[in-house]
Amino acid sequence: MEVKNICCIGAGYVGGPTMTMIAAKCPSIRVNVVDINEARIAAWNDPNVDNIPIYEPGLSELVAETRGRNLFFTTEVNKAITEADMIFISVNTPTKTYGVGKGMAADLKYIELCARQIASVAKSDKIIVEKSTLPVRTAEALRSILDNTGNGVNFDILSNPEFLAEGTAVSDLLNPDRVLIGGEDTERGRAAQQALVDVYSNWVPKDQILTTNVWSSELSKLTANAFLAQRVSSINALSELCEVTEADIGEVARAIGSDSRIGSKFLKASVGFGGSCFQKDILNLVYIAQSYGLKEVADYWEQVIIMNDHQKRRFAKKIVKTLFNTVSGKKIAILGWAFKKDTNDTRESAAIYVADYLLNEQAEVVIYDPKVTVDQIYSDLDYLGTRSSQENRNLLKVVNDPMEAVNNAHATAILTEWDEFIDYDWETINDKMLKPAFLFDGRRILDENKLKDLGFDFYGIGKG
Numbered sequence: 001m002e003v004k005n006i007c008c009i010g011a012g013y014v015g016g017p018t019m020t021m022i023a024a025k026c027p028s029i030r031v032n033v034v035d036i037n038e039a040r041i042a043a044w045n046d047p048n049v050d051n052i053p054i055y056e057p058g059l060s061e062l063v064a065e066t067r068g069r070n071l072f073f074t075t076e077v078n079k080a081i082t083e084a085d086m087i088f089i090s091v092n093t094p095t096k097t098y099g100v101g102k103g104m105a106a107d108l109k110y111i112e113l114c115a116r117q118i119a120s121v122a123k124s125d126k127i128i129v130e131k132s133t134l135p136v137r138t139a140e141a142l143r144s145i146l147d148n149t150g151n152g153v154n155f156d157i158l159s160n161p162e163f164l165a166e167g168t169a170v171s172d173l174l175n176p177d178r179v180l181i182g183g184e185d186t187e188r189g190r191a192a193q194q195a196l197v198d199v200y201s202n203w204v205p206k207d208q209i210l211t212t213n214v215w216s217s218e219l220s221k222l223t224a225n226a227f228l229a230q231r232v233s234s235i236n237a238l239s240e241l242c243e244v245t246e247a248d249i250g251e252v253a254r255a256i257g258s259d260s261r262i263g264s265k266f267l268k269a270s271v272g273f274g275g276s277c278f279q280k281d282i283l284n285l286v287y288i289a290q291s292y293g294l295k296e297v298a299d300y301w302e303q304v305i306i307m308n309d310h311q312k313r314r315f316a317k318k319i320v321k322t323l324f325n326t327v328s329g330k331k332i333a334i335l336g337w338a339f340k341k342d343t344n345d346t347r348e349s350a351a352i353y354v355a356d357y358l359l360n361e362q363a364e365v366v367i368y369d370p371k372v373t374v375d376q377i378y379s380d381l382d383y384l385g386t387r388s389s390q391e392n393r394n395l396l397k398v399v400n401d402p403m404e405a406v407n408n409a410h411a412t413a414i415l416t417e418w419d420e421f422i423d424y425d426w427e428t429i430n431d432k433m434l435k436p437a438f439l440f441d442g443r444r445i446l447d448e449n450k451l452k453d454l455g456f457d458f459y460g461i462g463k464g
């Protein structure tokens, strides 16, 4: 079967870039991306492509090429479902904030709503593709809803998790290490799987397209994120040991990363990992293990999160301790709010937790980030619920100019590894700051010796 019309439900960080790439590489397929969030769709349709809602290097150029040709963003969900042969579900699956599994399990209400909507609208057979990260065996629930509430049409369910990392979405989509497609082991299931293999084959070499059963595919996505996060927590755990032993975590990472069995990627010590996936997916894995009674498995993976929370708190505590055990009334500049460079996404960013800790210590916190909006920063803090939104606005300032952030600051902390921070005129920054000028590099992007020569009291994570 040849796919001619794709509908993607959810125009977020996964759905938006992925569908843009499919549209770019498959000009004969019409791709409709739908979302219930009207403002988000309006932003995707903004005549000025620089205003699309997601910042990713190279994305706006691709949108300019494809939008209106075979890529369309719309809020007409039912129409797009009706026309489609294949429907991707790319809605959000946040950690549950209520009821059973609160704080751990994935909240599948948006997925279920999609399934019910597809079932009630579809008048012809559809291939349904799980794109969002989902707990293993979600396809079972999807199948049950689709078959029991549908109009008697056939639904084939595939799992096709997205492995792109934010900040490098376009190049990850262009040259994926692998594409994973899980399908049901029936004649229809295999045909559906082949239809999606054919879509990706337009640009991905065949031997990089892996086909598995649905459950392996669902579980592999959770596991891939758990393994990556585990590496970050492992190197971060060692960063603390380095700080008390005069070892240097950068040197340790280089030494162990040269072992081809370990490999050099994902060994950068940091103030803690963030992003929408790692914490959520590990909590989900822990919850699944617990629900099967596998306590040791659950505890093993939970430690990755415990270590990450410790790292964020440890960094904030270090600032307070270094500043003579008090930051009350002291101005502290934070450079970077996004959870990593080259994205405007702030979900689970370490900066949120560090700022919250410092605000509890009554510091005057000033934030600068090149891509994150003021509203986003306040809404991230408000979401934590530590203090009222008015208090957050009184205590924390957001500025557009990094020089304003550091002016008269007691300390500057780098929490995102934006390239522009490396190129700053640190001599001028030192001049503007109060003395002693404390500099905390939570990403190890700056040259420690140079900054010490400039007179900074420098603290880089993972070095004694």
Ligand code: UDX
Residues within 6 Å of the ligand: 162, 163, 164, 165, 166, 167, 225, 228, 232, 265, 266, 267, 268, 269, 270, 271, 272, 273, 274, 275, 276, 277, 278, 339, 340
């Ligand atoms: C991750 C996975 O990489 C991706 O495959 C999956 O589809 C979604 O989750 P993402 O969250 O976008 O992608 O970013 P990633 O590059 O994995 O970084 C996650 C966090 O770990 C960031 O906060 C990053 O700064 C941190 N990190 C990463 C480190 O602290 N050290 C490292 O060495 C690598």
Ligand code: ADP
Residues within 6 Å of the ligand: 009, 010, 011, 012, 013, 014, 015, 034, 035, 036, 037, 040, 077, 090, 091, 092, 093, 110, 113, 114, 132, 276
């Ligand atoms: P991700 O990082 O997984 O892409 P996002 O939160 O960026 O997550 O995007 C998910 C999108 O899905 C949001 O824009 C949200 O409005 C949209 N969405 C959620 N439920 C539905 C639904 N039932 N129909 C259409 N869009 C939905």
